[in-house]
Amino acid sequence: MKLQLQITARNLELSEFIKEDIKERAEKLDKFYDRIMHCKVVVEVPHQHMHEGISYNVRIDMTVPGSELVIKREPNVDLDVAIRDAFDAARRKIEDFARKKRGDVKHHEEATVARVSALFPDKGYGFLTTPDSREIYFHKNSVLKKGFMRLKVGTEVRYVEEEGEKGPQASTVSAI
Numbered sequence: 001m002k003l004q005l006q007i008t009a010r011n012l013e014l015s016e017f018i019k020e021d022i023k024e025r026a027e028k029l030d031k032f033y034d035r036i037m038h039c040k041v042v043v044e045v046p047h048q049h050m051h052e053g054i055s056y057n058v059r060i061d062m063t064v065p066g067s068e069l070v071i072k073r074e075p076n077v078d079l080d081v082a083i084r085d086a087f088d089a090a091r092r093k094i095e096d097f098a099r100k101k102r103g104d105v106k107h108h109e110e111a112t113v114a115r116v117s118a119l120f121p122d123k124g125y126g127f128l129t130t131p132d133s134r135e136i137y138f139h140k141n142s143v144l145k146k147g148f149m150r151l152k153v154g155t156e157v158r159y160v161e162e163e164g165e166k167g168p169q170a171s172t173v174s175a176i
Contacts, residue, residue, distance in 0.1 A: 004037065004038045004039070005022075005023060005026050005039050005040075005041070006038070006039070006040045006041070007019055007022055007023075007041050007043070008040065008041070008042045008043070009042075009043050009044070010042065010043070010044035010045070011044055011045040011046070011047075012043070012044070012045045012056075014043060018043075018079065018083070021080075021083065022041050022043075022083060025083070025084075025087040026039050026041065026087075028087075028091070029062070029087070029090055029091060029094055032091055032094045032095050032098060033064065033094045033095070033097060033098040033101075035064055035065055036062050036063070036064055036094070037063045037064065037065070038061075038062070038063040039060065039061070039062050039063075040060070040061040040062075041058065041059070041060050041086075042057075042058070042059045042060075042061075043056060043057070043058050043079070043082075043083070044056070044057045044059075045057075046075070053077055054077065055075035055076060055077050055082075056075060056076055056077070056078075056079045056082040056083075057072070057073075057075050057082070058072075058073060058082045058083050058085075058086035059071065059072045059086070060072075060086055060087070060089075060090045062090065062093075062094065064094075064097060067097070069090075069093050069094065069097060071086055071089045071090045071093055072086075073085045073086045073089055111158040111159060111160055111172065112130070112158065112159060112160075112161065113131070113156060113157070113158055113176065114128035114129060114130045114131070114136065114156075114157055114159060114170070115128065115129050115154060115155065115156055115157070116128060116151050116152065116153050116154060116155045116157060117129035117135065117153065118153065119151060119152070119153055121148070121149065124139060124140040124141075124148070125137065125138065125139050125140060126138055126140075126148075126151065128157065128159060128170055128173070134168070136159070136161060136168050136169060136170045137164065137166070137167070137168070137169045137170070138159065138169060138170035138171075138173050139169070142159075142169075142170055142171045142172065142173050143173045143174070144172060144173065144174040145174070147174065147175055150175065151175060155175050156175070156176045157173050157174060157175050157176060158172075158173070158174050158176060159171065159172060159173045159174075160172045
């Protein structure tokens with residue numbers, strides 16, 4: 001494990017139990033990306049107004065090769081919740097960072113082109129005819145930007161094909 005951990009408390013004393021909890025959570029981050037070089041956790045109680053209760057801020061700074069990742073969550077009146085939320089956000093951020101480093105990219109279905117071949121505005125659906133002469137059902141809620149009422153028979157559209165309950169159907173339909 002390459003992780004160097006630094007825990008800082010401002011305006012409060014952290015119990016050994018809380019420090020151990022922070023240490024365990026930081027070590028778990030190493031499982032999601034094993035090249036974290038440094039992790040600094042700052043737990044603080046900001047200056048309070050008389051009418052407000054105590055709240056806790058938790059900030060996590062992680063140094064990784066070529067970058068610095070900073071996590072700062074909203075203050076919470078429960079220290080355990082503030083720590084948990086900060087580390088949950090840190091885990092998501094380090095997972096996203098690791099995915100980008102590996103080059104993992106979400107692949108979206110390619111939008112294809114078709115023409116509106118039938119419309120039933122009173123029933124809220126229609127059909128598209130694809131270049132290979134297949135008919136594909138679409139619902140008005142599948143049309144982007146509430147554009148169902150602007151469609152006409154013969155309008156060229158882009159869509160993504162999905163498998164519906166009764167066969168192929170179009171989603172994310174948009175006029176070209």
